Each structure stands twice: as structure tokens, then as C-alpha cells.
Amino acid sequence: MLAGRLVNDIIASLWRVAVGFVLSAVLGIPTGLWLGQHIHARHAFLPLLNFFRFLSPLAWIPFAILWFHIGDKPAFFLIFMATFFPLVLATMSAVATIPSIYFRVAQDYHYQGLELLRKVTFPAVLPQVITALRVSYGIAWVVIVAAEMVGCQDGLGYGIWEARNGLRLDSAVCYMMVIGLLGMGIDRLLYQLTKLPNVRWGYER
Amino acid sequence: MYAGVMKDNRSVSRLQLEKVSHSFGQVSVLHDLSLVVNHGEVVVLVGPSGCGKSTILNVLSGHIIPLSGLVRSEGVVRTIHQQDGLFPWLTVSENIAMGLRSMKDTAHRTKEVSELINLVHLEGFEHHYPHQLSGGMRQRVELARVLAGDSDILLMDEPFSALDYQSRLRMRRELIRLLQLRLRTVVFVTHDIEEAAQLADRVLVLSGRPATISCELLIDAPRPRDLTDNAVIEAMKKILKELGL
Numbered sequence: 001m002l003a004g005r006l007v008n009d010i011i012a013s014l015w016r017v018a019v020g021f022v023l024s025a026v027l028g029i030p031t032g033l034w035l036g037q038h039i040h041a042r043h044a045f046l047p048l049l050n051f052f053r054f055l056s057p058l059a060w061i062p063f064a065i066l067w068f069h070i071g072d073k074p075a076f077f078l079i080f081m082a083t084f085f086p087l088v089l090a091t092m093s094a095v096a097t098i099p100s101i102y103f104r105v106a107q108d109y110h111y112q113g114l115e116l117l118r119k120v121t122f123p124a125v126l127p128q129v130i131t132a133l134r135v136s137y138g139i140a141w142v143v144i145v146a147a148e149m150v151g152c153q154d155g156l157g158y159g160i161w162e163a164r165n166g167l168r169l170d171s172a173v174c175y176m177m178v179i180g181l182l183g184m185g186i187d188r189l190l191y192q193l194t195k196l197p198n199v200r201w202g203y204e205r
Numbered sequence: 206m207y208a209g210v211m212k213d214n215r216s217v218s219r220l221q222l223e224k225v226s227h228s229f230g231q232v233s234v235l236h237d238l239s240l241v242v243n244h245g246e247v248v249v250l251v252g253p254s255g256c257g258k259s260t261i262l263n264v265l266s267g268h269i270i271p272l273s274g275l276v277r278s279e280g281v282v283r284t285i286h287q288q289d290g291l292f293p294w295l296t297v298s299e300n301i302a303m304g305l306r307s308m309k310d311t312a313h314r315t316k317e318v319s320e321l322i323n324l325v326h327l328e329g330f331e332h333h334y335p336h337q338l339s340g341g342m343r344q345r346v347e348l349a350r351v352l353a354g355d356s357d358i359l360l361m362d363e364p365f366s367a368l369d370y371q372s373r374l375r376m377r378r379e380l381i382r383l384l385q386l387r388l389r390t391v392v393f394v395t396h397d398i399e400e401a402a403q404l405a406d407r408v409l410v411l412s413g414r415p416a417t418i419s420c421e422l423l424i425d426a427p428r429p430r431d432l433t434d435n436a437v438i439e440a441m442k443k444i445l446k447e448l449g450l
Contacts, residue, residue, distance in 0.1 A: 099289065101286055101289060101290055102292065104268060104284070104286075105284075105286075105290050105292070107268070108266070108282070108283050108284055109283075109303045109304055109306075120292070123292070123294035123295075124292075124294070126294065197334065198294045198295070198334070199294065200334065200336070201293035201294060201334055201335070201336045202293075204336055
């Protein structure tokens, strides 16, 4: 019965992290690209981004539960809040460090607007974005445990919480091992992204 | 021979600077500089480092708009940089194809790319990335890339100076060969006097800051020229004298 429960918890946690994380990547990376390219927007939004970056995602728990009640949604929200800001900042500063020579070449070959963004800016920061994804995935995996302790009725975090309440430290250790191993496993998967041929340059020189 | 045919019918490309002045803050880099580069001509600018050679190229390419004076360029201008101008996320053939994006016919485009790859002797490296190539090979890809499609005027900013001596000699020959196959107007900046003497139709020796043309030297010996050719040695003597070396 415990095994069935564990599988259920694993699936619940993975699903929550996946949704929250994908959402924040899909919104955060383009935002970072945009802010990186527009210096005025960057100056305008940087204080705000920094403010939220230093705000622990756990501080959002009361609002998460108030707005989204109990279930998957507060967890999505917390994962999003935990990973969106670091991703935006990492992408943004990666854009700011693109060697100017690439933009000069791009100008020679008439890259403009969206094509410039897709064909020059984005691939130029992709290696750094992949690293940022790995780092913020780590944050997400840490945060999900705390989020599930208060906002959910299942999941790995909830499992630990329940073990605590029942003084079942053996069960808590079991959950901890699963969390650690799964985290490592998924990082291995993200690491595979660095093996794509068109990002190898970012790691080999 | 798509590009070749296109080149033959091409209208005349030309570069002109008229009384161009520019300064960075308090430092005046160019003062009343006038210069005309004619169609198919190879003009080499030599001068000590910091004399404003690169600024001239940046003015010609439109990356710097001078504070005063007139810049006129007729034709598509492309620049070869000293190094790292290739996009590292694109393969050799993708880099070369950058200048051919306006070509709608993909079969034509593929053919043109493979022709250019053959031209610079990089067969078998089509799908390599720049970081997998040697410095000399990377500069050959750069050459193929600027020659692709509708380019008329090539600006070269010390393109071979990051290479070792022997590769540099080889690349000079390579450039001459390519220009004989595909005629382009070239403005070439270098501090290498040998290079100037071997490549140029016309050498402009720059001096001081703000940069002024202190000497104009025509070399009409046929190319390729050997390092030990009389014309090359004569030209080097004159340039060295002009530079006070």
C-alpha cells in the first residue's frame, strides 16, 4: 500500500513541478530576451525583478492558498514564483554579454526584428539559458516539498509532512531519498540539452 | 554559376569618403579624410596601431556615422573581422548560407553553398561548427560567407592577423585566387607591410592621429605576387620608409 502511495506522490509532485516550471520558462525566457535587448525597459524593471527575486517563494504561501485553495494550483503558482525571476534575470544578463561582433555581423546580413531575436540573440544565449534552466529547476524541486506540506493533499512534500505527524521517521527518510534521487535524475535529463550540437560551443571554449 | 553570372552584369560598386571627420570625445581620429575606392580595386590601408584604420572601416560599413563629411557606398558591403565573426551556433554551411537567405530557390541555394565550400577547399567540413575548426579554416569560411550572393564590397579588418605566419601567407594566396574568380571591391586594413605589398592595387599609408593619408602607392604588378618579387620588395621599401621604420 505504501508503494502505491509513493508512486502517486511522485507523479503528483513531478506534474506540479513540470507545469510550474514550463510555464515560467515559456514566459521567463522571452521576457529576459526582451529586457536584455531594451536598455530602458531593463532599467525600468530591474528593481522590481530584484525585489521579487529576493522574496522567498514560501512567503507567497498564504496568498497561494487564499487565491488558489488547496490542490495543484497553489503549487504551480509557487513553483512559478520561485523560478520565473531567476530565469528572467539570467537570460537578461546573458543577452547583455553577447559579444557586439555578432550584432555587427547580423547587421551586415540584414537580420532584423523577430528574425534577429530568433536567429541571433536566442542561439547566442542558449548555452547560458540551459545552465539557468538547470539551476532554477533545482530551486523548483526544493520549493515543491515546502509547497506540498501546506497547500496539497498528496505529493512528496505532503508525504514527509504526514510522516512527521505520525513520527514515522523511517518513512520520512524514504521520501527524502526519493526526492534526492528524482532531482538528480531530472538534472541528468536537462544535462542532455547541453549535448545538442548547436550549443556545444558554449561549453567547449 | 549563379553568382558568377550575377557578378558580370553587376553595376559598378564604389566607395567614397569626402572630407570625413570624426572624433571620440576629445580625441580626433579622422580629420578631413577623402578617399575613393573604385570598382574591383584592392585598396590596403597600412599604418601604426591606433591611427584610426578600423574607424575608417567602421565609417565605410556604416557602423560609425562620422561627425562631418560625406560617405557614399554603392553596393552591398560586408566585413570580415579579425576573428570570431562566425556564428558559433551555426555549421560551416549554415554560416555561409547567411548571405543567401533572400534566395528563395532552395536547390539553387544549396548548390551555391556547396560551390563556395569547394571554392575555399572545405569539402567534408560542411557540418562542422566553427569551434571545431582551426583559425585558418575559420577565416576561409568567413571568406566564403562574404563572397556568397549579392555582396559587392568587402571590408577586411586585419582578417589574417590572428593566424600564424604560414597560414597567413597561405590565406593571402587564397584571397587573391578567390578575388580572381569572383571580383569584388576590397578595402583591407592591416599593419602587415608584406601583406599590403602582396595584395594591393593601391596602398594608402596612414600616419598619426587624426589619420591622414601620408602616401599613396600604386602597385601594378600582376597577382599572385611572391614575397621575393621585385615589385613587392620595392613597395615594402617605400612603405617602410614612409612609416619611418
